[in-house]
Amino acid sequence: MTDIRMNEEKHYYADAYLQNLEAQIKEVKPSGKTCWLRFDKTIFYPGGGGQSADTGFLDDLPLLEIKEENGHLWHKAASSIVWKEGQMVTLRLDWPRRYYNMQQHTGQHLLSRVLESFDLKTVSVHLGEDYTMIEVEGPYPNEQRLLQIEQEANKQLRRAIPVVTHEISRSEIKRFPLRKPPGAWQRLRVVEIKDFDYSACGGTHVKQTAEIGYIKWLGTEKIRGHARIKWLIGKKADEYIGASFATMQAVKAELQCEPAQFTERITALKSDLKTFRKAADVYKRSHLRWRAAELYNACKNDKAYIVAGLREEETAYLGDLAKILVKEHEQTAFLFTKDRFCLAAPENSPLDTKEFLDAYRETLGLKGGGPPGFVQGAVSNPDEKLIAGCMKVAMQNEQ
Ligand SMILES: [Zn+2]
Incomplete structure (x- = not known):
């Protein structure tokens, strides 16, 4: 999805922060109890480059699906009302979801760059609902290394580096040191974290890196010699920290001690349990x-x-x-x-x-x-x- 040729005005590129837009229906294609609609312009990102499609509303009806066909964007809605060509419709984005996608996508670019500085080359990415997975090749990173990477990523994002996009033609590509060469394309969209990272990408991004919020390493799996590293980015990292705090409070109340004493307390409890189990076994x-x-x-x-x-x-x-x-x-x-x-x-x-x-x-x-x-x-x-x-x-x- 790096080829940006399109007929509609893609307002999610011009302004990724636009949450509502009045658009005019250009074409209607009925399909059973639903309708596919094409507008003169849209704020809904159809998905691609690992980022999922936007959801939201067309007037008060939910947007059921969005797809790209022959350079046009088609929006699927229930046909419980009559949609007509020329009709004006208010497009409303599910903004919290989109904003998380923007944090996640920008966070992934930044992380891939930081990983590269640790000799870990991004092979593939999965921008999931619950976590972000980045598969890398290079020396398998241990926990200590991953915590260093996490620290470095957060240090970089706190610099509030501007994120800018460039729409370029094939001849201009040499100007940009892209991490990964792009596929087939006519005009290319390059997302730059200013003087830090350059990626060919058709997704939506935050305008400066501090908006990513926070990046948290979650775990690593080894698959065919590659490390698949799981991260929490932005809203998901905030939620994780909130949930971890709640768990910590609950455990504090159960163990009747401060977090610094958790390990010592649990070791003592496990030892007690072992003694009781032995005694219970003898009795049994x-x-x-x-x-x-x-x-x-x-x-x-x-x-x-x-x-x-x-x-x-x-x-x-x-x-x-x-x-x-x-x-x-x-x-x-x-x-x-x-x-x-x-x-x-x-x-x-x-x-x-x-x-x-x-x-x-x-x-x-x-x-x-x-x-x-x-x-x-x-x-x-x-x-x-x-x-x-x-x-x-x-x-x-x-x-
Ligand atoms: Zn991107």
């Missing part, structure tokens, strides 16, 4: 052994096998309890709650757990699996008597 293991013994003692048959329905809150421990019954009491055990079961058997048990599962899958409504000697899963409508009956048969059959 001793409790489970006691519970397994209780199940063993309560077993009314000849203790050749155990079938027991457990309480709902014991669901998570079915496997642990069954393993203890196998290991410490040498029992074949079928434990269940209202919808889960676990069947475990010692090596010398006459019952094969997998065969049991296959044989009684339907009768007992079992679903699941597991390694030899241990199966678990879901059970529908478990009936203790029925399960005990199946276990008895299985234990005898195998003997």
Whole structure:
């Protein structure tokens, strides 16, 4: 989008800060429940060069889409009112969105220049809604280097360097030390951050760099040997700082200390947690052994096998309890709650757990699996008597 040939008066180039404009409809193309409109002039940027298209209103109706076709800009609107050629319409820009795009785009130019001074050449850029991504080639930058780059970018933008544009013909290109050679074009638009950076660009920009506000490095990903660096620029950086402050306040209240003590406090809490977890684990293991013994003692048959329905809150421990019954009491055990079961058997048990599962899958409504000697899963409508009956048969059959 560096070729600037167009028929409309592109007011977003003449004055990127123009938010409203009276324009006349030159052509109307109905399309279903919508209409494509061409005006004598427009303030809506159609997108390109990585910058997204503007949104806004045509009188009181939202601008649904804007596209460029054969050098003309077409604006899509709902056809709930009748649009006529010659009619005057007020074009209104979604200004906060556009202004962020201007901050972001100018910020990206400035960043690409600063990155280059750190031997990082911009390969591609993505001007996203939430962050700006700049892919670079060169020595992979570590965190310290990126924080230096961030600092340098902010130092440069605070100089409030004027941003100017030049519309030039092909013969004039040698006058400008462009970072990247432009593609096919007739007339070219060069965006200059005065004596600092020159880019062929068809986007919209702020008029001096201090308006970029702030640039914040967010993170880096390594893709095919390139670094993809994520940045927050302008409004997004402000929002991030605001959100970070709110988070900091919330954490301060939770930890009851100043940010400088956060790390120390969290380390102490993690160490406490480790101690408590260890103690809880010891208690849990001793409790489970006691519970397994209780199940063993309560077993009314000849203790050749155990079938027991457990309480709902014991669901998570079915496997642990069954393993203890196998290991410490040498029992074949079928434990269940209202919808889960676990069947475990010692090596010398006459019952094969997998065969049991296959044989009684339907009768007992079992679903699941597991390694030899241990199966678990879901059970529908478990009936203790029925399960005990199946276990008895299985234990005898195998003997
Ligand atoms: Zn640009």
